[in-house]
Amino acid sequence: MKRPVYSALWWLAMPAVLGRLWWRGRAEPGYREHWGERLGLAGAAPDAHRERLTIMVHAVSVGETRAAEPLIEALLAGYPGCRILLTHMTPTxxxxxxxxxxxxxxxVLQSYLPYDTGTMVKRFLRRHAPRACILMETEVWPNLIAECAQAGVPVVLANARLSERSLRRGRRMGPLMAEAAQGIALVAAQTEADAARIRSLGAPRVAVTGSIKFDVVPPEAALEKGAWLRARLGARPVFLCASTREGEEEPILDAWMRQAGKPAGALLAIVPRHPQRFEEVAKLVESRGLALRRRSQLEQGVGVDEAEVLLGDSMGEMFAYYAACDCAFIGGSLMPLGGQNLIEACALGKPVLVGEHTFNFLDATAEAVADGAALRVADADALLAEAMRLLGDAAARAAMGERALAFAGRHRGATLRTVELLRQIIG
Structure with missing residues (x-):
């Protein structure tokens, strides 16, 4: 595929894209807001501050935005006169x-990134005039990269990762992906394996800096919220299933019900990755006759003594959930979905469990398992068996938690290495 064909397909698909946006807005109203930004017709900031150094950082959703925090903070500190234009694709x-x-x-100004058509992107760049465009992790947009090149805006892919599956998909796109890769001024890759795969697509300058996610510091407010939550839950053992995806909660709940020998008072906490699924997961719990409490009810003084399952129906509190639990499963890994980031749980010294499917975080997960900071399980029954073993063995939990802290601490420093490279691009 070549870029003119790709652009034509975007325009042909636009009615369906907007229709899907409106449809998703039924469950998540944020999808029905700021449409002008998505079409390049409006933005968070007019041209009033064009004389200031503007650095654009694109973080598509929650995970990428949290990962970008150390980098953005370092840029704000290192360039006191700059502003950050932070773009997203999702309301969360x-x-x-x-x-x-x-x-x-x-x-720090926020906007949705326009859909990847030349016209929309060109308007967006003209409006905001960034000095540099930083894309987080896997966000390669061919027209954005091409229009940045036309405008003299260098593009950097930071905290970059590329799985074998994504590499095969990229190669199928042929000239389109090759042109995009060649248009990226700098790639700061998480691992040597990521770097090798990205180089094979034609990126001219690739450096290995490590994962910025290791530099994310738990906010003090989140730790305080975690302590409050733990106090509400009491001394009962808490097993957290974090960032679960569709198809995972049912087998976990069924395995929870089958699991014999649970420690007295054990509580299962489930935090779905997507907020539009909160009600769906609540129904799954209630359909099995399990006593349910919601995180939102705790603010109203509702007790959890009789609850068997706590539903984490809140956003932006993952650090608090990790702080409040005794051990954690990282979702998206029981099903072939690639898994989620296990670093935050390790950074808080929590024993971590993962499924077989962690290709999105392959190296970090494999190293955590090798270091004894995480355990890999084959299915939901094995997951619950390991979780109950850990909940019943304080010494094993403590030892695994110490290894998790050591694993997280050993990999810090990617932000500094990335910023040093960025200085060569930004000036």
């Missing part, structure tokens, strides 16, 4: 960015 990503950077006021 935008809400996360607002919560993380509200204390910076107008120094």
């Amino acid at each position: 990503g935008r809400a996360t960015g607002r919560a993380l950077f509200a204390h910076h006021g107008e120094r």
Whole structure:
């Protein structure tokens, strides 16, 4: 596929894209807001501050936005006169960015990234005039990269990762992906394996900097919220299933019901990755006759003594959930979905369990398992068996938690290495 064909397909698909946006807005109203930004017709900031150095950072959703936090903070500190234009594709990503950077006021502006058509992207770049465009992790947009090249805006792919599956998909796109890769001025890759795969697509300059996610520091407010939550839960053992995806909660709940020998008072906490699934998961719990409490009810003084399952129906509190639990399963890994980030749980010294499917975080997960910071399980029954073993063995939990802390600490420093490379691009 070549870029003119890709652009034509975007325009042909636009009615369906907007229709899907409206449809998703039924469950998540944020999808029905700021459409002008998505079409390149409006933006968070007009041209009033064009004389200021603007650095664009694109973080598609929640995970990428949280990962971008150390980098954005370092850029704001290193360039006191700059502003950050933080772009997203999802309402949850935008809400996360607002919560993380509200204390910076107008120094961090937010917008949706326009759909990847030349016309929309060109308007967007003309409006905001960024000095550099930083894409987080896997976000390669061919027209954005091409229009940045036309405007003299260098593009950097930061905290970059590329799985074998994504590499095969990229190669099938042929000239389109090759042109995009060649248009990226700098790639800061998480691992040597990621770097090798990215180089094979034609990126001219690739450096290995490590994962910025290791540099994310748990906010003090999140730790305080975690302590509050733990106090509400009491001394009962808590097993957290974090960022679960569709198709995972049912086998976990069934295995929970089958599991014999649970420690007295054991509580299962489930935090679905996507907020539009909160009600769906609540129904799955209630259909099995399990006593349910919701995180939102705790603010109203509702007790959890009789609850068997706690539903984490809140956003932006994952650090608090990790702080409040005794051990954690990282979702998206029981099903072939690639898994989620296990670093935050390790950074809080929590024993971690993962499924077989962790290709999105392959190296970090494999190293955590090798270090004894995480355990890999084959299915939901094995997951619950290991979780109950850990909940019943305080010494094993403590030892595994110490290894998790050591694993997380050993890999810090990617932000500094990335910023040093960025200085060569930004000036």
